[in-house]
Amino acid sequence: MTDYIESLQRLSEQFSKLQGVGRKSAMRMAFSLIEFDDESAQEFAQAIIDAKRMIHRCPLCGNLTDKDECYVCSDLSRDTSIICVVEDVKALMSIEKVREYKGVYHVLHGAISPVNGITPDKIRIKELIERVGSGDVNEVIVATNPTQDGEVTAMYISKYLKPLGVKVTRLAYGIPVGSDLEYADEITLGRAIEGRRDV
Amino acid sequence: MTDYIESLQRLSEQFSKLQGVGRKSAMRMAFSLIEFDDESAQEFAQAIIDAKRMIHRCPLCGNLTDKDECYVCSDLSRDTSIICVVEDVKALMSIEKVREYKGVYHVLHGAISPVNGITPDKIRIKELIERVGSGDVNEVIVATNPTQDGEVTAMYISKYLKPLGVKVTRLAYGIPVGSDLEYADEITLGRAIEGRRDV
Numbered sequence: 001m002t003d004y005i006e007s008l009q010r011l012s013e014q015f016s017k018l019q020g021v022g023r024k025s026a027m028r029m030a031f032s033l034i035e036f037d038d039e040s041a042q043e044f045a046q047a048i049i050d051a052k053r054m055i056h057r058c059p060l061c062g063n064l065t066d067k068d069e070c071y072v073c074s075d076l077s078r079d080t081s082i083i084c085v086v087e088d089v090k091a092l093m094s095i096e097k098v099r100e101y102k103g104v105y106h107v108l109h110g111a112i113s114p115v116n117g118i119t120p121d122k123i124r125i126k127e128l129i130e131r132v133g134s135g136d137v138n139e140v141i142v143a144t145n146p147t148q149d150g151e152v153t154a155m156y157i158s159k160y161l162k163p164l165g166v167k168v169t170r171l172a173y174g175i176p177v178g179s180d181l182e183y184a185d186e187i188t189l190g191r192a193i194e195g196r197r198d199v
Numbered sequence: 200m201t202d203y204i205e206s207l208q209r210l211s212e213q214f215s216k217l218q219g220v221g222r223k224s225a226m227r228m229a230f231s232l233i234e235f236d237d238e239s240a241q242e243f244a245q246a247i248i249d250a251k252r253m254i255h256r257c258p259l260c261g262n263l264t265d266k267d268e269c270y271v272c273s274d275l276s277r278d279t280s281i282i283c284v285v286e287d288v289k290a291l292m293s294i295e296k297v298r299e300y301k302g303v304y305h306v307l308h309g310a311i312s313p314v315n316g317i318t319p320d321k322i323r324i325k326e327l328i329e330r331v332g333s334g335d336v337n338e339v340i341v342a343t344n345p346t347q348d349g350e351v352t353a354m355y356i357s358k359y360l361k362p363l364g365v366k367v368t369r370l371a372y373g374i375p376v377g378s379d380l381e382y383a384d385e386i387t388l389g390r391a392i393e394g395r396r397d398v
Contacts, residue, residue, distance in 0.1 A: 011250040017239070051210040
């Protein structure tokens, strides 16, 4: 149907290229955009171009930024002796939301995944080892995802960092706060028992 | 957090202006777009500008098109004596997918909704009446949505078209094919009983 309107079809295809957007949602978004006035559509297009032009990776930690350094690295109150390693910027943002962590970050931009052909040299592990080797780093918190790829990545990083005399830690596994034991999966529950603490 | 990256924030706001896109999804889309290469991002921006520039309403029926007339109106095999009235282009597309209807359309671009300040003059009802009055139209199928606003619109249209000597029909209400009676709501079920047919 919309094949008849080529430019609408093209716009819809662009939306469907975004992660997590299916064909139906993409078409709905294209329709919605057609309803924008000319100025708003122009603003949208400009926002894409601007974001793409201005945003780049922080040369220190790999976080996204539109400045020379990201806002974490350029914040002098942050403790540069603790580095939290995350797979992506979304994980960094999640940790920042807690407002408890005062160290800095290292964004890997991926996780080791032999199945998907992602070898250690494809993500920012070398940069991490160099960074730890050349600075006054006391602790590296490996906050990769609790998935198989995340685990493999954590093990790999740990193997290379420990010889440098740095403390390497991993986030605690356990029952999510506010959840019900009945609904916890067995692996999580097993890890929670394993990691039990004195009260 | 992302407030620190102004251009990312701005891009995310643009996505959240699209109908049905919430703040979290918008941010995820903005992140996804940042991962595009420069050329793809440029293509995306261009697709927005092109679609907005080229797509307009068909002067006859109100459907979207990038030509002088929409593909339905310019198709000589369609029966112009039957007009199907829909609220929006998405409804038109749904009917086209059935591949059974061979008449033409009239897109109202809305429905009468006193609560939302949408009076009959705000949607394309006048154009419909003029069209029916000036052409060889035998039947108008009012396919507005089965909602209160859709019903009010259908009644209003019917009131003005019937004096013109044209047959005005409405889509049948009933149980959706393939569904289970147990899950049908009472109003739909009531309408299905009311509209029962001989077998």
